[in-house]
Amino acid sequence: EDQVTQSPEALRLQEGESSSLNCSYTVSGLRGLFWYRQDPGKGPEFLFTLYSAGEEKEKERLKATLTKKESFLHITAPKPEDSATYLCAVPLSGGYNKLIFGAGTRLAVHP
Amino acid sequence: DTGVSQDPRHKITKRGQNVTFRCDPISEHNRLYWYRQTLGQGPEFLTYFQNEAQLEKSRLLSDRFSAERPKGSFSTLEIQRTEQGDSAMYLCASSLGLAGAIEQYFGPGTRLTVT
Numbered sequence: 001e002d003q004v005t006q007s008p009e010a011l012r013l014q015e016g017e018s019s020s021l022n023c024s025y026t027v028s029g030l031r032g033l034f035w036y037r038q039d040p041g042k043g044p045e046f047l048f049t050l051y052s053a054g055e056e057k058e059k060e061r062l063k064a065t066l067t068k069k070e071s072f073l074h075i076t077a078p079k080p081e082d083s084a085t086y087l088c089a090v091p092l093s094g095g096y097n098k099l100i101f102g103a104g105t106r107l108a109v110h111p
Numbered sequence: 112d113t114g115v116s117q118d119p120r121h122k123i124t125k126r127g128q129n130v131t132f133r134c135d136p137i138s139e140h141n142r143l144y145w146y147r148q149t150l151g152q153g154p155e156f157l158t159y160f161q162n163e164a165q166l167e168k169s170r171l172l173s174d175r176f177s178a179e180r181p182k183g184s185f186s187t188l189e190i191q192r193t194e195q196g197d198s199a200m201y202l203c204a205s206s207l208g209l210a211g212a213i214e215q216y217f218g219p220g221t222r223l224t225v226t
Contacts, residue, residue: 004153032212043115043202043217044154051212087153091212096167098144099215101153 002027002092006102013109016077021105023088024070033071034099035064036087044087078109113137115218117203123224124193131189132221136205143186144215145178146202147171154202160186161208193225 007022025033032051036044048057050066057064061082063074073086085106089099116135124130136143141162146154157176159167162183172178175193180186190197200222204215 034212034214036217041220041222043117043204043220046214046216049212049214089153092156096159096161097142097206097212097215098156098159098167099146099154100156103151103153 002090002100004088004090004100004102006086006088006105008105009103010106011108013075013078013107015079015109015111018074018076018078020075021073021086021107022070023073023102025088025090027090027100028093030068031091033066034089035071035073036089038085038087038104040085047086075107078107080109080111083107083109115203115205115216117201117218117221119221120219121222121224123226126195126225127192129189129191130193130223131187132201132203132223134186134188134203134218135184136186136203137216139207140205140216141183141208142206142213142215143180144204144206145186145188146204146217148200148202148220149198157188190223193223195225198223198225 004025035047038044048064053068085104087104089101091097118133143160145157148154160180175191178188200220202220204217206213206215
């Protein structure tokens with residue numbers, strides 16, 4: 001069964017304290033993995049697409065990496081404005097690119 | 112603003128009433144998706160349109176739910192005889208119709224509360 005699991009469910013960091021979020025997946029024939037950021041009461045905001053193991057993408061304090069079984073979102077020297085829920089998603093096998101999402105990691109960065 | 116837009120942003124309705132939501136995708140995107148998100152969970156796929164054709168529906172989409180995308184532009188999602196379990200955030204997303212895994216861009220969502 002296709003599945004996406006994210007850990008931890010919640011993470012509290014002090015400003016400047018770097019950490020990583022995990023997204024593990026089981027899907028036949030991975031065609032890509034997406035990371036999104038979601039602020040409370042808003043829709044998910046696209047961050048990155050990763051297509052193959054070993055690929056890395058960076059944006060400001062965020063870096064996403066991909067292996068054959070999981071992806072990591074590394075947050076370097078976070079700021080309070082990085083506080084949000086981070087979601088990862090993969091397209092389900094069978095076409096049409098419908099996405100299956102993890103439950104997300106709720107990140108809180110405190111000054 | 113050329114992003115995905117949704118209307119209304121919030122809807123409060125009484126159980127048994129019908130509600131309709133609208134989604135306007137990014138103009139050049141021919142793929143349109145509806146998802147539902149409940150508190151503490153990631154979005155769950157509901158249905159998919161390529162242009163005006165509805166090509167897939169989730170088993171989550173009961174007979175009370177219907178979606179349309181006339182002329183391949185905006186889309187509507189209607190829920191008939193609403194139930195308290197329908198309370199959720201309804202998200203619309205759109206993407207280009209290219210081969211491979213293509214990122215989807217989401218709208219702000221419609222928050223439905225059924226009392």
